[in-house]
Amino acid sequence: xxxxxxxxxxxxxxxxxxxxxxxxxILVVSIxxxxxxxxxxxxxxxxxxxxxxxxxxxxxxxxLITILGMLLVYSINAFFSGRIAAIxxxxxxxxxxxxxxxxxxxxxxxxxxxxxxxxxxxxxLLVPWSSFVFSSISGIIVSVIAFSINxxxxxxxxxxxxxxxxxxxxxxxxxxxxxxxxRTINANLDQVVVERTKALAESLERERIEAGRxxxxxxxxxxxxxxxxxxxxxxxxxxALTGMLDLPLELIVDKNFRxxxxxxxxxxxxxxxxxxxxxxxxxxxxxxxxxxxxxxxxSAAQVYDYTKDRFTNIGTVTVFRDFTREAEVxxxxxxxxxxxxxxxRTPLNAVLGYAEMFxxxxxxxxxxxxxxxxxxxxxxxxxxxxxINDLLDQAQMEAGKLTIQMAPVRPAELLENLHSILDQSAxxxxxxxxxxxxxxxxxxxxxxxxxxxxxxxxxVSNSIKFTExxxxxxxxxxxxxxxxxxxxxxxxxxIPESEIPYIFDTFRQVEGTTTRVxxxxxxxxxxxxxxxxxxDGDINVKSQVDVGSLFTITLPLxxxxxxIEKWRIG
Amino acid sequence: xxELALIIEDDEDLASIFAEALRGVGFEVEIIADGQAAQExxxxxxxxxxxxxxxxxxxxxxxxLLTNIIKKEDRFSKTIVIITTADAxxxxxxxxxxxxxxxxxxxxxxxxxxxxRLKPKS
Numbered sequence: 001x002x003x004x005x006x007x008x009x010x011x012x013x014x015x016x017x018x019x020x021x022x023x024x025x026i027l028v029v030s031i032x033x034x035x036x037x038x039x040x041x042x043x044x045x046x047x048x049x050x051x052x053x054x055x056x057x058x059x060x061x062x063x064l065i066t067i068l069g070m071l072l073v074y075s076i077n078a079f080f081s082g083r084i085a086a087i088x089x090x091x092x093x094x095x096x097x098x099x100x101x102x103x104x105x106x107x108x109x110x111x112x113x114x115x116x117x118x119x120x121x122x123x124x125l126l127v128p129w130s131s132f133v134f135s136s137i138s139g140i141i142v143s144v145i146a147f148s149i150n151x152x153x154x155x156x157x158x159x160x161x162x163x164x165x166x167x168x169x170x171x172x173x174x175x176x177x178x179x180x181x182x183r184t185i186n187a188n189l190d191q192v193v194v195e196r197t198k199a200l201a202e203s204l205e206r207e208r209i210e211a212g213r214x215x216x217x218x219x220x221x222x223x224x225x226x227x228x229x230x231x232x233x234x235x236x237x238x239x240a241l242t243g244m245l246d247l248p249l250e251l252i253v254d255k256n257f258r259x260x261x262x263x264x265x266x267x268x269x270x271x272x273x274x275x276x277x278x279x280x281x282x283x284x285x286x287x288x289x290x291x292x293x294x295x296x297x298x299s300a301a302q303v304y305d306y307t308k309d310r311f312t313n314i315g316t317v318t319v320f321r322d323f324t325r326e327a328e329v330x331x332x333x334x335x336x337x338x339x340x341x342x343x344x345r346t347p348l349n350a351v352l353g354y355a356e357m358f359x360x361x362x363x364x365x366x367x368x369x370x371x372x373x374x375x376x377x378x379x380x381x382x383x384x385x386x387x388i389n390d391l392l393d394q395a396q397m398e399a400g401k402l403t404i405q406m407a408p409v410r411p412a413e414l415l416e417n418l419h420s421i422l423d424q425s426a427x428x429x430x431x432x433x434x435x436x437x438x439x440x441x442x443x444x445x446x447x448x449x450x451x452x453x454x455x456x457x458x459x460v461s462n463s464i465k466f467t468e469x470x471x472x473x474x475x476x477x478x479x480x481x482x483x484x485x486x487x488x489x490x491x492x493x494x495i496p497e498s499e500i501p502y503i504f505d506t507f508r509q510v511e512g513t514t515t516r517v518x519x520x521x522x523x524x525x526x527x528x529x530x531x532x533x534x535x536d537g538d539i540n541v542k543s544q545v546d547v548g549s550l551f552t553i554t555l556p557l558x559x560x561x562x563x564i565e566k567w568r569i570g
Numbered sequence: 571x572x573e574l575a576l577i578i579e580d581d582e583d584l585a586s587i588f589a590e591a592l593r594g595v596g597f598e599v600e601i602i603a604d605g606q607a608a609q610e611x612x613x614x615x616x617x618x619x620x621x622x623x624x625x626x627x628x629x630x631x632x633x634x635l636l637t638n639i640i641k642k643e644d645r646f647s648k649t650i651v652i653i654t655t656a657d658a659x660x661x662x663x664x665x666x667x668x669x670x671x672x673x674x675x676x677x678x679x680x681x682x683x684x685x686x687r688l689k690p691k692s
Contacts, residue, residue, distance in 0.1 A: 342626065345656050346581050349675040353587030356678035362590055385675055405659070450658045 010078055015183065016176065020125050021082035024089060025074065027121070032070045035063035066096070086125040090134060093118045098141050107146040108154040115142070116164050123165070123172035131165035131172070224296075224320035227303070230313060232257040232278055244320055245291060265292040274298075288323055295327035296320050337395050344388050352381045390523040393454075397530050404534050408560040409447040411437055411476045418456050418474065425464050431472055433460070438477035441484055446558040451531050452486075458524040459488040459551050467492030470548070484557040487550065494545040503541065504529040528553075572598040573619030573689065578608045578635070579654070580627050584676075588622055591682040595689055605630030609639065617645045620688065622681075625655040625664075633664075641667065650688055 008029065010021045042056035042063075069092050077085035097114035098106060105111045115138035123131040138161050143153035218225055224241030226234050237252045245252070245265075252260065261274045270289030277287075277300055286299035300318040304311040358366060358374035366374070396402040415435045426433035456474065463472045470491030478484045495503060504525050532539045537555035575597035579585040582603065589599045597620065602608040605627035612635065621640065625632035632653065640646045655661050656674040665671055670684065 342656060345674055346584065350581065350583035350587060352675050353584065353678045357587065357590060360679060360682075362594065382675075407662075450662065 010082070012082075016179070017082050019179075020086065021077050024077050024082065024086050024125050027125075028070045028074050028077070028089065032067055035066040035070070038063045062096075083126065086122075090118045090122050090125065091137075093121070094134065094137060094141065098145065103145050103149045104151070107142050107149065107151060108157070112142070112154065112157045112160075115161060119161060119164050120168045123168035128169045128172040128176065131168040132162070135161035135165035224322075225317065226252060226320070227315060227317045228257055229315040232316070234260075235315065241320055244294070244296065244322055266290070288327070293324070295323045297323040333395065334401070337392055340388065341392055345385060348381050348385050348388075352378055352385075355381065387523075390527060393527050394523055397527070397534075402531075402534065404448045404451060404531075406446045406448060406558070408444050408562075409449045409452060410444055411441055412443070414449070414452055414456060415474065415476070417453055418460060421457065422460055422464065425461065426472060429464060429468070431464060431467055431470065433464070433472050433474075435474040436476070438475065440478040441476055442478075442557075442559050444560055445484060446560050447555070448535065451535070455528050455531055455553065456486065456488075458528045459486070459553075462524050463488055463490035463492060463549070463551075466490070467548075478557060479554065482557050483554045485552060485554040487552050489548060489550045491548040494547055494549055495541070495543040496545055497543075500541060500543065504539070572596055574598050574600060574616070575620040575622065575685070576611075576616075576618040577601045577622045578605075578627065578632065579622065579624040580604065581624075584624075587678055588676075588681060591678050592620075592622070592685050594682055595686040597685065597689065604628050605632070605635065608635055612639045615645070618649055620650045620652065620685065621646075622652050622654065625653055625657070625660060636664075636667070652684075 008022055008025045010018060010025070012018045012021070039060050042051070042059050045051040046053050046056055069088075073085050073089045073092070076088065094115065097111065097118070100106070100114060101109075101111035119131050119134045119138060122134040123129075135158075139153075139158040142158060142161075146153040218236070218238040219240075221238060222240055224238065224244045226237040226241055229235055233256050234253050237249060239249070242249050242252065247263075257274070257278065261271050266274075267290040270291070273287055273289055277298070286297055288295055288297050290296075298318060298320055300316050302313055303315050303317055305314045306312075355374045355377040357363070359371050359378065361371075393402065415437065419433065419435070423433060460472060460474060467490045472488070472490045472492075475487040475489075476484070477487065529539050532553055532555070535555050537553055540552045541549060542552075543549040575592045577585050577588050577592070577599060579588060579601070580603050585601045585603065589601055592599050600611075600618075602611055606629040608627065609630050623632045623636060623640075627635075632655075636651070636653070640649070640651060650670075651668040652670040652672060653661070653664055653668050654672045654674060654676055658673050661671040661673050672681070
């Protein structure tokens with residue numbers, strides 16, 4: 001079939017020419033085949049004595065001539081010109097029809113219709129209007145034959161030739177028109193395909209460059225980054241991660257995270273944390289895991305894509321940070337804090353106890369000087385203990401380990417404790433330490449008793465420290481329904497206005513030099529402020545040099561549930 | 571006969587100060603410096619009048635001694651239990667479970683006055 005197709009097709013640059021030459025070839029081959037058939041049938045009929053040779057000789061000779069003519073047409077068509085081949089073919093066909101029957105039949109009878117064939121074919125094999133040329137030729141031939149037998153030319157037949165030519169011309173022209181349009185459409189389509197292909201190639205190239213840049217950025221990040229799709233398959237990871245986990249990239253990328261967390265290097269606790277991370281749809285906070293001997297800090301964030309006016313979750317990006325060193329330092333720090341807290345305080349407690357025993361004359365009478373010395377030892381030891389407590393608190397606050405624990409607290413008890421500790425110091429300096437509780441304050445409120453005590457102790461001992469004569473007054477009150485406050489006022493040295501913004505800073509005292517006069521690290525007020533903030537409260541100070549200072553703290557007022565009824569009735 | 575006060579405290583100096591305070595008001599004092607030894611002694615059928623228990627001890631913690639023995643056995647139902655700790659939070663947590671909580675640093679005078687009030691008048 002393919003070879004037949006090759007045999008029939010003649011490739012040229014003009015698609016119309018190619019089409020016409022192919023049709024001509026088909027006709028040539030068909031006619032050749034028919035002629036061969038005619039020869040075979042004639043020979044068979046002569047051989048079978050159905051016919052005599054004289055009767056079929058003309059058919060055989062005619063067929064042979066036809067075959068030779070067709071070979072000629074095919075050769076011209078194939079190697080020279082389709083147009084000339086077509087003209088020869090059509091002229092040959094017309095001549096064959098002119099002599100195919102008796103002159104009577106050709107000019108006015110049954111054989112007239114034969115001329116219609118070259119007329120129709122002309123419009124297909126040549127340009128459409130050539131039908132008219134062949135209808136004219138046919139008309140002339142028919143007329144000439146009619147005249148030759150002294151007959152009148154068959155005018156309806158000649159008009160019929162022209163009608164056939166007209167129809168052929170019209171149909172052939174519209175066929176060619178349709179083909180031309182099709183070719184234009186095809187050409188446009190080809191152009192579009194070319195353009196689209198080019199655009200696609202460009203965008204792919206851009207994407208490649210973009211991806212390359214992103215990959216370069218990703219590769220240079222010191223933190224391990226891994227991106228998961230919504231079913232926790234790792235889409236991409238960077239080299240820092242493989243270094244951190246000591247795993248090749250192939251064991252991470254294109255693998256499901258659920259498989260990775262089964263790795264034996266991961267501690268069971270960490271495995272549970274990671275499982276929890278995968279289960280919660282909301283953005284999980286950062287947390288730490290133990291991988292082999294490393295501590296890794298993990299933070300994960302959902303990735304959203306904004307399409308069709310809404311956000312769609314397309315996965316999770318997880319950042320791993322090597323936290324081993326920090327974790328070690330933190331551990332050292334809390335160990336240090338624990339050691340200091342126990343190992344320093346215990347011997348100081350012993351010093352304090354022995355000094356007290358001296359003072360109390362447990363082992364026999366002491367003279368005044370000895371008692372005084374014991375008192376000095378006690379006082380200094382207590383100061384040292386206070387400083388250690390301040391340092392520990394500061395360290396704990398820096399580590400974020402100091403937490404506020406709420407429980408029912410009695411304001412009156414806070415003041416009692418304060419008096420029991422500081423009355424003596426105030427008395428020693430000839431100061432009056434007074435206190436009051438406003439009626440507005442409930443009897444019991446929620447608070448961290450130990451930390452409130454610490455705040456009061458720090459503020460009041462600070463006031464005592466900086467006041468040489470007069471009064472230190474403490475007032476507990478409730479300015480409005482959901483707040484309560486602590487006010488500490490003194491008639492002391494006061495604070496210069498320029499120093500007020502800095503008095504709550506860590507390791508700072510007014511004028512920077514007073515440390516030596518008054519002692520201490522200057523941590524007291526800083527700790528007070530941090531504690532107040534931890535309790536969601538505010539602290540303010542008003543002061544006038546040589547007149548005194550007023551510290552005001554306000555805190556959220558929450559009444560313990562079991563006391564609410566009582567408070568309302570009361 | 572004087573009442574027995576058991577001091578369970580691993581720091582030698584503190585133990586001796588506490589002992590002095592308690593002896594001063596007339597208690598018979600026994601000092602144990604180790605959690606393991608304290609456990610053996612407590613399981614030995616004694617019923618002291620007062621136990622001064624440090625929460626941080628070697629081998630067995632004061633907290634364990636408190637929950638596993640002192641709070642469990644009827645023998646100690648009349649014993650006055652005072653715990654000592656440097657951790658104010660821990661002290662608060664045990665406030666309801668024991669008779670007294672003393673936060674370190676503990677004053678000699680404070681302990682002497684407290685135990686003096688506790689001791690039955692003879």
